[in-house]
Amino acid sequence: MTHSTRTARWGAAVLAGGLALSLGACSSGGGGGSDDSAGLTVMIGSSGDAETTAVTDAVTAWGEANDTAVDVVAASDLTQQLGQGFSGGNPPDLFYMSWDQFQTYASNRYLEPYAQDADDADAFYPALRDAFTYDDQFYCEPKDFSTLGLVINTDLWAAAGLTDADIPTDWASLRSAAQKLTANGVTGLSFGAEYARIGTFMNQAGGSLLSEDGTTVTADTPENVAGLTEVKTLLSDGVLKFPADLDSGWSGEAFGKGAAAMVIEGPWINGALEADYPDVNYTVAELPAGPGGKSTFTFSNCWGIPAGSTTADQAESLVSTLTSDEQQLAFSDAFGVIPSTESGAAEYASKYPENAAFVTGNDYAVSPVAFAGAATVITDFNSALEGLASGDPEAILADLQTNLQDALDTANAK
Secondary structure, three states: OOHHHHHHHHHHHHHHOOOOOOHHHOOOOOOOOOOHHHOEEEEEOOOOHHHHHHHHHHHHHHHHHOOOOEEEEEOOOHHHHHHHHHHOOOOOOEEEEEHHHHHHHHHOOOEOOHHHHOOOHHHEOHHHHHHOEEOOEEOOOEOOEEEOEEEEEHHHHHHOOOOHHHOOOEHHHHHHHHHHHOEOOEEEEEOOOOHHHHHHHHHHOOOOOEOOOOOOEOOOOHHHHHHHHHHHHHHHOOOEOOHHHHOOOOHHHHHHOOOEEEEEEOOHHHHHHHHHOOOOOEEEEOOOEEOOEOOOEEEOEEEEOEOOOOOHHHHHHHHHHHOOHHHHHHHHHHHOOEOOEHHHHHHHHHHOHHHHHHHHHOOOOEOOOOOOOHHHHHHHHHHHHOOHHHOOHHHHHHHHHHHHHHHHHHHHOO
């Protein structure tokens, strides 16, 4: 494939996928992947200096061992900058590919499905392999993962007369604990008014937004209504408040300030609390089960390689190093992520027992809906969820059913 042909294909695909682009910033490099005469370019979406330094050090060490120059670019806006690279026909040789963008990139065929035949393909959690599988092909190796857990302020817990025996295991015990913790200006529970949090209740009720085969939207089922209704009840009872109602930008802030005694968040809260609220004592439990059983969401990035890249072999070699248990555990030490391999995660749980609930959650976790075109619909759904306290769960889900089915039909028609 010539450079001009590939550029045209990628440009059309990125635009069709609805990715934000600023074409004036695009460069005009060679074919698939950046110009290999200059080595490899690795683009990451970093959580901060600790992650950037750790990844750069690991990549540099691989480059020195393999006599290859490697440039790590910490994108300020990964979605935009990655889209610009593909649109200009000069994507990075290796990059973070987020769970919510993967389906768009894979469905437009501009990712190399290298993970399918990798020697370590079976080492990763099944839920993570599924998250980065399209059309029955495992495309890219997950670099790490996070799940959601119930984060509990242990000082407020004890002050309310609660013990380890009261840690919620189902919706009833969650309501009970939240009621006892709601006092003296403290709200028992908080989490974001968004599908990426509230969707766990729908799943715990036995619901899902898609049929098992992924061909039909199932948003308006009784199970999903039950999940939304449970959240609405918690809001109506005053034991749940969204972060904005606690003068907080996210639930981690509400938790750190002592405005919320329990929050539903992922392991990223550890670093935030250590940095901003180091005196808060807390523990993490698995999310309580609903009438349909246990469920949580898993979030991940994979290591993406452009389709037809001339540097694919080198990039795959680098990925093999970056996803090894040894390297992933080094990343865990540096910036708190959980290894994506089952063996690495088990060692992580042993080393960091305070985060064991996040690891255990991946045994039954599912990925949020993220097919091509779903993001816009979910954004509208999130807006509706902000008004759930006075809203009608059935009406909210009826709108989601219509809009998400339209998006799925469009995606399947490609």
